[in-house]
Amino acid sequence: MKRLLTLALIACCTCSYAGNKLPDIIPAPKSIEMQSGSFNVKGACVNYDQSLEKRTVDAVAKLADDLYVATGRVSSVASAAGIGASTPLKQLKGIYFVKDASMPAEAYTIEVGGRAVKVSASDHNGFIYAISSIRQMLPVELLSGKTVSGVKWKLPCCVIKDSPRFGYRGLMLDSSRHFWRVEEVKRFLAIMSVYKLNRLHWHLTDDQGWRVEIHNYPRLTEVGAFRAQTALPYSPEFDGKRYGGYYTQEEIKDVVAYAENLGITIVPEIDLPGHMIAAMASYPWLGCDGGPYEVRTQWGIDKRVLCPGKDSTFEFLEGVMEELCKLFPGEYIHIGGDECPKKSWEECPHCQAKIAELGLVSDEHGTKEQRLQNYVTKRMQDFLATKGRKIIGWDEILEGDLAEGATVMSWRGTKGGIKASAKGFDVVMSPNTYCYFDYYQSDRWDEEPIGIARGRKFLPLEKVYGYEPFEGFTPGAEGHILGVQANLWTEYIAEESHLEYMLLPRLLALSEVQWSPAGTKDYEAFLAKVKARHLPMLDILGYNYRKLD
Numbered sequence: 402m403k404r405l406l407t408l409a410l411i412a413c414c415t416c417s418y419a420g421n422k423l424p425d426i427i428p429a430p431k432s433i434e435m436q437s438g439s440f441n442v443k444g445a446c447v448n449y450d451q452s453l454e455k456r457t458v459d460a461v462a463k464l465a466d467d468l469y470v471a472t473g474r475v476s477s478v479a480s481a482a483g484i485g486a487s488t489p490l491k492q493l494k495g496i497y498f499v500k501d502a503s504m505p506a507e508a509y510t511i512e513v514g515g516r517a518v519k520v521s522a523s524d525h526n527g528f529i530y531a532i533s534s535i536r537q538m539l540p541v542e543l544l545s546g547k548t549v550s551g552v553k554w555k556l557p558c559c560v561i562k563d564s565p566r567f568g569y570r571g572l573m574l575d576s577s578r579h580f581w582r583v584e585e586v587k588r589f590l591a592i593m594s595v596y597k598l599n600r601l602h603w604h605l606t607d608d609q610g611w612r613v614e615i616h617n618y619p620r621l622t623e624v625g626a627f628r629a630q631t632a633l634p635y636s637p638e639f640d641g642k643r644y645g646g647y648y649t650q651e652e653i654k655d656v657v658a659y660a661e662n663l664g665i666t667i668v669p670e671i672d673l674p675g676h677m678i679a680a681m682a683s684y685p686w687l688g689c690d691g692g693p694y695e696v697r698t699q700w701g702i703d704k705r706v707l708c709p710g711k712d713s714t715f716e717f718l719e720g721v722m723e724e725l726c727k728l729f730p731g732e733y734i735h736i737g738g739d740e741c742p743k744k745s746w747e748e749c750p751h752c753q754a755k756i757a758e759l760g761l762v763s764d765e766h767g768t769k770e771q772r773l774q775n776y777v778t779k780r781m782q783d784f785l786a787t788k789g790r791k792i793i794g795w796d797e798i799l800e801g802d803l804a805e806g807a808t809v810m811s812w813r814g815t816k817g818g819i820k821a822s823a824k825g826f827d828v829v830m831s832p833n834t835y836c837y838f839d840y841y842q843s844d845r846w847d848e849e850p851i852g853i854a855r856g857r858k859f860l861p862l863e864k865v866y867g868y869e870p871f872e873g874f875t876p877g878a879e880g881h882i883l884g885v886q887a888n889l890w891t892e893y894i895a896e897e898s899h900l901e902y903m904l905l906p907r908l909l910a911l912s913e914v915q916w917s918p919a920g921t922k923d924y925e926a927f928l929a930k931v932k933a934r935h936l937p938m939l940d941i942l943g944y945n946y947r948k949l950d
């Protein structure tokens with residue numbers, strides 16, 4: 402009992418313990434006050450405030466439906482007239498979802514008493530996070546989709562006051578190197594939502610495949626979405642099989658709407674000016690030497706990149722962005738910017754003429770070709786600003802002179818983020834040292850499915866959990882850290898079960914880094930929750946995951 406008490410006290414910021422065991426909620430909430438007693442959800446009426454958004458009411462109704470199916474007793478759903486955030490719990494009977502406009506975005510409160518449960522939040526995300534926490538407090542059989550007897554359908558009496566540490570809680574999915582069907586992307590989004598992530602960074606284009614339909618440039622998907630074959634892992638051989646696929650604009654809209662219901666904004670990435678061979682294979686005039694090019698069949702970096710010396714390149718990029726902005730309503734468009742070799746620009750007369758025209762020079766802060774990339778970044782930034790959008794890019798966009806207003810995604814360790822914040826830029830921390838989920842999960846290479854950086858780099862669960870995003874930043878720079886993101890590059894991942902294996906359970910550790918208050922983490926307590934509740938939950942939901950060591 403003493404051990405349990407200790408775990409309970411350190412697993413969240415402010416916790417108190419009276420009679421009930423602390424629930425196994427991941428990510429750990431900001432504050433939980435446990436009380437004695439419980440609320441029986443079997444047959445409870447679920448009431449919602451009439452001012453809630455339709456998508457929130459749908460999420461509440463889904464909870465009621467799951468309670469009905471699992472407990473075998475009808476959980477009616479009703480709109481609650483005359484009940485508000487200030488109505489005391491003791492005047493209520495049943496489960497209530499009430500809007501409290503004074504609460505911050507994404508925050509929620511759950512009060513569980515013997516006769517009633519009251520959930521308060523000011524927005525959709527707050528309510529769906531409360532629902533996720535309620536589900537995690539109930540027996541895991543809730544998710545089984547069938548009536549289960551012999552379990553106690555009770556919520557422990559408690560007060561949970563919760564809100565996220567960071568506003569940007571992201572995960573990147575690479576749909577270029579391997580293509581993920583709409584149903585697979587939705588399953589990926591669904592598990593993100595369980596763990597309160599709110600951004601899917603969708604890597605939609607790269608050398609090995611262009612995946613988004615653009616009506617004005619049909620060859621991008623007719624040609625650029627397919628490669629002739631694929632390199633076999635760690636081998637000079639190829640598989641000899643044509644590979645590809647793309648999302649139609651209707652499919653994209655469907656995924657965006659699905660994500661919105663889960664409280665997730667999609668940040669689409671068009672990686673430019675490097676990583677563009679699939680586009681250049683479709684329209685060879687996009688390259689410095691005019692091609693021909695073939696959609697790349699190997700991994701790694703291609704030295705052939707877009708030609709910013711020609712106006713036609715910008716006309717193309719703006720045409721793509723124009724359509725992209727109509728599909729993705731979020732504030733950010735990711736413009737990539739990583740790994741852009743400059744050799745073709747050094748040799749290209751168009752690029753050199755552009756450099757001369759712009760008066761770009763090399764100095765100790767950057768070369769003239771790096772400054773040509775700054776020019777590309779700025780042109781995209783200015784164009785996207787006309788659509789009301791902001792740009793985010795990999796930390797290479799910082800080289801040379803980055804224009805004000807851009808956000809930097811730090812991936813080459815943490816130094817890019819530290820440097821960017823010191824210069825006044827906002828950053829999203831996604832260091833490969835803690836956040837690259839394509840890395841092996843163990844150094845026992847032979848026991849793991851194939852991954853990237855075999856024999857050189859691995860990223861075990863505990864290391865992800867141990868990431869402290871403020872480490873290395875100068876005091877005062879914290880305000881520039883918008884949040885944290887993990888990346889799932891898929892060069893070596895071709896099957897959904899493998900994708901899930903690389904994601905889980907590391908996603909759970911990431912979620913505590915993104916959500917739970919600073920300085921409250923405890924790996925043993927986290928592991929206990931993973932074992933007791935979350936692996937059984939993943940089993941019921943049918944997700945593949947790496948077993949704990």
Ligand code: ACM
Pocket residue numbers: 739740795812
């Ligand atoms: C990256 O991993 N090239 C951003």
Ligand code: ZN
Pocket residue numbers: 688689707708709710711745746749750751752
């Ligand atoms: Zn050029």
